[in-house]
Amino acid sequence: MLSKINRAYYNGNNQFRKKMDFKETLIVKLILVAASFAIIVSLAILYTLLNGSIEFFLSPKINIIQFFIGTKWTPSGADPNFGILPLFSGTILIAGGSILIATPLGLGAALYLALFADKKISTLAKPIIELLAGVPSIVYGFFALIVISPILREYFGASYFNAASAIIVMAVMILPIIVSVSDDSLRAVPRELKEASLAMGATKWETAIKVVIPAASSGIIASVLLGLSRALGETMVVALAAGNVARLTFNPLSQVQTMTAYIAQVATGDIPPGLAVSAAFAVGLVLFVITYIINYVAGLVVLRIQNTGKMTTNKNRKIKISLKNKKNICASVPKNDKLVIKKIYPENSLKFRYRVAKLGIFLVGSCLIFASIFLGLLVFSILEQGLPGINLKFLTSYPSSNPSVAGIFPVILGSIYLVVLTMIFSLPISFGAAVYLTEFARSNTYTKILRRLIQNLAGVPSIVFGLVGLTVFVRIFDFGASILAGSLTLSLMVMPIIIVTTEEALKAIPKSFREAARGLGATKWQTVRHHVIPYALPGTLTGSILALSRAIGETAPILFIASVFAKVAPHEIYDGFLALPVTIFFWTRHPKVEFQNLAASTIIILLVILFIMNLLAIVIRQRSLANRDW
Numbered sequence: 001m002l003s004k005i006n007r008a009y010y011n012g013n014n015q016f017r018k019k020m021d022f023k024e025t026l027i028v029k030l031i032l033v034a035a036s037f038a039i040i041v042s043l044a045i046l047y048t049l050l051n052g053s054i055e056f057f058l059s060p061k062i063n064i065i066q067f068f069i070g071t072k073w074t075p076s077g078a079d080p081n082f083g084i085l086p087l088f089s090g091t092i093l094i095a096g097g098s099i100l101i102a103t104p105l106g107l108g109a110a111l112y113l114a115l116f117a118d119k120k121i122s123t124l125a126k127p128i129i130e131l132l133a134g135v136p137s138i139v140y141g142f143f144a145l146i147v148i149s150p151i152l153r154e155y156f157g158a159s160y161f162n163a164a165s166a167i168i169v170m171a172v173m174i175l176p177i178i179v180s181v182s183d184d185s186l187r188a189v190p191r192e193l194k195e196a197s198l199a200m201g202a203t204k205w206e207t208a209i210k211v212v213i214p215a216a217s218s219g220i221i222a223s224v225l226l227g228l229s230r231a232l233g234e235t236m237v238v239a240l241a242a243g244n245v246a247r248l249t250f251n252p253l254s255q256v257q258t259m260t261a262y263i264a265q266v267a268t269g270d271i272p273p274g275l276a277v278s279a280a281f282a283v284g285l286v287l288f289v290i291t292y293i294i295n296y297v298a299g300l301v302v303l304r305i306q307n308t309g310k311m312t313t314n315k316n317r318k319i320k321i322s323l324k325n326k327k328n329i330c331a332s333v334p335k336n337d338k339l340v341i342k343k344i345y346p347e348n349s350l351k352f353r354y355r356v357a358k359l360g361i362f363l364v365g366s367c368l369i370f371a372s373i374f375l376g377l378l379v380f381s382i383l384e385q386g387l388p389g390i391n392l393k394f395l396t397s398y399p400s401s402n403p404s405v406a407g408i409f410p411v412i413l414g415s416i417y418l419v420v421l422t423m424i425f426s427l428p429i430s431f432g433a434a435v436y437l438t439e440f441a442r443s444n445t446y447t448k449i450l451r452r453l454i455q456n457l458a459g460v461p462s463i464v465f466g467l468v469g470l471t472v473f474v475r476i477f478d479f480g481a482s483i484l485a486g487s488l489t490l491s492l493m494v495m496p497i498i499i500v501t502t503e504e505a506l507k508a509i510p511k512s513f514r515e516a517a518r519g520l521g522a523t524k525w526q527t528v529r530h531h532v533i534p535y536a537l538p539g540t541l542t543g544s545i546l547a548l549s550r551a552i553g554e555t556a557p558i559l560f561i562a563s564v565f566a567k568v569a570p571h572e573i574y575d576g577f578l579a580l581p582v583t584i585f586f587w588t589r590h591p592k593v594e595f596q597n598l599a600a601s602t603i604i605i606l607l608v609i610l611f612i613m614n615l616l617a618i619v620i621r622q623r624s625l626a627n628r629d630w
Helices: 004-009 015-057 064-069 085-116 119-134 137-156 163-187 191-199 204-215 217-233 236-242 259-267 275-308 326-330 350-389 392-396 409-440 445-458 462-476 483-507 511-519 524-553 580-589 593-627
Strands: 318-321 338-341
Touching: 015 275, 015 409, 015 445, 015 462, 015 483, 015 524, 085 119, 085 163, 085 204, 085 217, 085 236, 085 259, 085 275, 085 350, 119 163, 119 350, 137 163, 137 236, 137 350, 137 524, 137 580, 137 593, 163 217, 163 236, 163 350, 191 204, 204 217, 204 350, 217 275, 217 462, 236 259, 236 580, 259 275, 259 462, 275 445, 275 462, 350 593, 392 409, 392 593, 409 445, 409 483, 409 524, 409 580, 409 593, 445 483, 462 483, 483 524, 511 524, 524 580, 524 593, 580 593
Parallel strands: 318 338
Antiparallel strands: none
């Protein structure tokens, strides 16, 4: 029997139903506005880049053709030159070099985890990959300049700033992206294909190389493209390690400058005001277009995989398998599969093939060993250099030009205020957008546009958000270089991440929960409010904490806004501020070793904060999984 409230609701002539309909309509409209905020952010990015670029290109000193084909980039001086090819070559050198290193390492690690590793090794390896993914880019930049670069200078004759150190460190930075996406793709290959290959006499290694990798090729390509996009948009590593001299060279031992590094140079005030500053917007526009195209292609590949469910459902799929007895094998292959038989080892003995398999498994397993060794060296070098400087005086003192008395008390408070305000601004909009897209949005052109925009915003280089913050919040809204402008800038950056993680948490709730609530007379919003959101809240909190932990470690977006002269903690939202990653950046660049040691000590504090936040996310996730009864 329906309750009195439900009977009243279904009575079309009473005021209760009208109030409920009005309330739900209003809520749906509000969360639709939240989802549509992605359009506003995208327009803000386009306005920022186009407005600054038009001002640059309309200058009588600029030749648009020479901008794209010129081989000299000297923005300062009496005779400036604005040929972007040196910046482009430096970007391609570092991004391309890191991809060449990260692709085989990432694919090897993913192959080992997906096909060869036992549960114990997987349990140990996955936290290592997650830790590598969670280390802020400023920490990688410090490690590249202070640890990797001296080794290259001593043994290979590299310059003080060099591209090779940035390539090595950035390869490890993008390694988790390639491992994660490739691992998911390899695990999605249907089990019957692997079993058919093994039943035909192929070894596990031959099955992995000849069957699994070709079947998962789309996902592997997508992982490489996403890694490339991440490498192209990286700022802190190249700004610290690669240098700031733009030259058209592909020598990794020499100093180069990338597009993101030039924008960062403008942000730090190393470029004098004038046309050279406007050039940063033109460079940012070129960088945005390049990364947008790469992210768009990668998104199409990932979407294709998600829509098909299984990557190998095409009736015309072809599988290459090594075998000698065609008759016995064809019986174990699904009817929709076409088999391309090829003798690969007709002259080799079974013993030799198993030796090859052991060697291959050892090589792909060593990729995980490399990641573990690198993480160990990173942590050890930072602890060795920074741990002696951590004491109560360091934590309670103020920044100073004297390294013996300098501390980070206002810096810690600035980071806390920054993250709290970012959470306040980003969570309501992101959560509302995710609820609308998951529970209320219809499959139409507008919804598809929103999803595409959110996906593309997640791939926008962080330094571009810094340009947006400078243009929109500092100049147009006249917030100045304040903690309000910084938190709003970080909010734009983390919102796509929170939306995606919240959507995944909502989708994980069984449909039966919704159907049961609707069957008892609950409205759609009542179902979502009282039955879907409470169960999805732990997953939402986990994703939000991880997104905010990324925000607290980001340097590039607030590099335009943070004030190096802010020596005291902010007291209101319009005050200037310093944050932990920005302080690390300036102290790492300082020529005195004492300040570099202070940077290492500050990194330890930052990593401790990030560890606590990630630990909190893990605890919430584990408790929610333990309490699930579905």
